[in-house]
Amino acid sequence: MNTKYSKWFEETAADPVRRRAAIADYSQQRTVMICCALVASAAAVAMFFTATHSPKSPALLTFSAAMLWIIVVRIDSKHQVLTLLEKFSRDEKPAV
Secondary structure (H helix, E strand, C coil), X not given: CCHHHHHHHHHHHHCXXXXXXXXXXXXXXXXXXXXXXXXXXXXXXXXXXXXXXXXXXXXXXXXXXXXXXXXXXXXXXXXXXXXXXHHHHHXXXXXX
């Protein structure tokens, strides 16, 4: 793993202000990537059923769509971790 990114993620998760900003950024990234993945998937399916291009084109587009879905899952997992940390930090009650 990238230790520089891991350090950044740990620092971001520990700081409430940076965590909220990262949650908003990941949410926006996830939305954009889902739209891109849906378009690529729809194009791959359409190209598969209408063989207007070379036979390799649907395979390449399907591979691209699969890679986009993998990126969506990775972004979503980071978003879920930060959201869960935010929820736990809000639910914490100070010790009396």
